[in-house]
Every structure is written in C-alpha cells, then in structure tokens.
Amino acid sequence: MILCAGNNETFPFATPVGVGLIESAINATRIAMMNRPKELVFIGSAGSYGNHELFDIVHSGKGCNIEGGFFEKKCYTPIDNAVVAYDDPGEPMVNSSNYITASKEISQHFLAHGIELENMEFFALLQVAKEFELPIKGIFIVTNYCFEEAHKQFITNHKEAMERLTRYLADSCRT
Numbered sequence: 001m002i003l004c005a006g007n008n009e010t011f012p013f014a015t016p017v018g019v020g021l022i023e024s025a026i027n028a029t030r031i032a033m034m035n036r037p038k039e040l041v042f043i044g045s046a047g048s049y050g051n052h053e054l055f056d057i058v059h060s061g062k063g064c065n066i067e068g069g070f071f072e073k074k075c076y077t078p079i080d081n082a083v084v085a086y087d088d089p090g091e092p093m094v095n096s097s098n099y100i101t102a103s104k105e106i107s108q109h110f111l112a113h114g115i116e117l118e119n120m121e122f123f124a125l126l127q128v129a130k131e132f133e134l135p136i137k138g139i140f141i142v143t144n145y146c147f148e149e150a151h152k153q154f155i156t157n158h159k160e161a162m163e164r165l166t167r168y169l170a171d172s173c174r175t
Contacts, residue, residue, distance in 0.1 A: 002041045003041065005120070007019050029132075040129050044121065044138075045161055046117040046118060047101065047118040049111045049146050050107055050111055050145065051111060054145075056141070056142045057140070057142075058117060059140075060093070060137070061085040062084040062085065062086075063082070063094040063095070063126045063138070064095050066081060066113075067097055068099075083127055085129060085136045095115045100120075100150055100151065106146075119140055
C-alpha cells in the first residue's frame with residue numbers, strides 16, 4: 001500500500017495519512033487494523049540537512065525523532081527514538097518532528113549524527129509498521145534545505161517536486 005501525507009501532498013494512487021507525527025500514526029494504525037496491507041511504501045517530500053541536492057530522490061528504511069534542542073542539551077527523551085525497518089548502508093536516516101528545522105547550524109548537528117533528511121511523518125509510520133510487523137520503506141524527493149529559508153524554498157519547489165516524484169514512481173513501476 002502506498003501512503004502519502006495529505007493536504008497539499010497527495011497522489012491519486014496513494015492513501016493520505018495526515019500531516020505530522022500524530023495524524024499519520026493514528027491513520028496508519030487505523031489502516032493496519034482495518035485493511036492490513038502486505039507492505040507500506042511512504043512517498044513524499046523531505047528537507048535536506050545539506051548532503052542531498054534539491055529534487056534528489058532518496059529511499060530509506062530508517063528514521064528517528066530528534067528535536068533540535070537535543071543538540072544543545074536542552075532536552076532529552078527516555079524513549080527509543082530510532083527505528084530501522086531495514087538497514088541499507090547507502091540509505092540515509094530520516095528525522096521526523098512536528099517542527100521544521102530552519103537553521104543551518106542545527107542541520108550541521110543532524111549531519112554530524114548521521115541524519116541526512118527531514119520528513120514530518122516517516123518516524124511515526126515506521127513505528128506503526130514495526131508494531132504491526134509490516135515491511136515499510138520511504139521514497140522522498142528533496143524540496144528544500146533545512147536552513148533559514150526552508151519554508152519559502154519548500155513552497156517554491158513543491159509542485160515541481162511532486163511532478164518529478166510522480167514521474168519517477170511511474171517509471172519505476174514500468175521496469
């Protein structure tokens with residue numbers, strides 16, 4: 001089953017689960033319980049902490065939930081905040097938060113910890129897939145850098161990114 005976030009990030013061939021960690025966790029759980037798929041593929045946009053270029057298409061099976069304040073020792077968590085559905089060394093760790101990073105300095109901290117991309121939903125979906133023992137992977141297209149102009153860049157590039165991702169997926173299905 002192909003999942004996407006929703007709102008302005010929908011595809012005719014994908015099921016929207018909502019934006020952010022909470023909506024996507026609730027709706028993915030509902031899907032897993034009521035219409036259990038064989039596997040999950042999440043598609044959508046991602047911000048780059050600097051290692052990936054705009055419009056790069058990146059696959060991943062691992063995600064985490066780390067807030068920027070962690071790097072400044074201003075917060076901590078007692079929970080396991082990383083999930084690895086499958087570990088392909090060539091694929092990046094994707095961070096998820098309900099907040100978008102808009103700081104080159106904080107982005108450098110993520111990179112220093114081996115985290116290369118940011119997507120608001122993926123960590124929650126990895127957690128649901130783990131709970132229901134479902135295979136999952138993510139396919140992301142980079143819309144912006146997680147720097148000071150992150151939102152403006154996302155808005156500017158989003159439409160083209162969704163078109164490119166759709167073409168990529170269609171071409172992948174043909175091969």
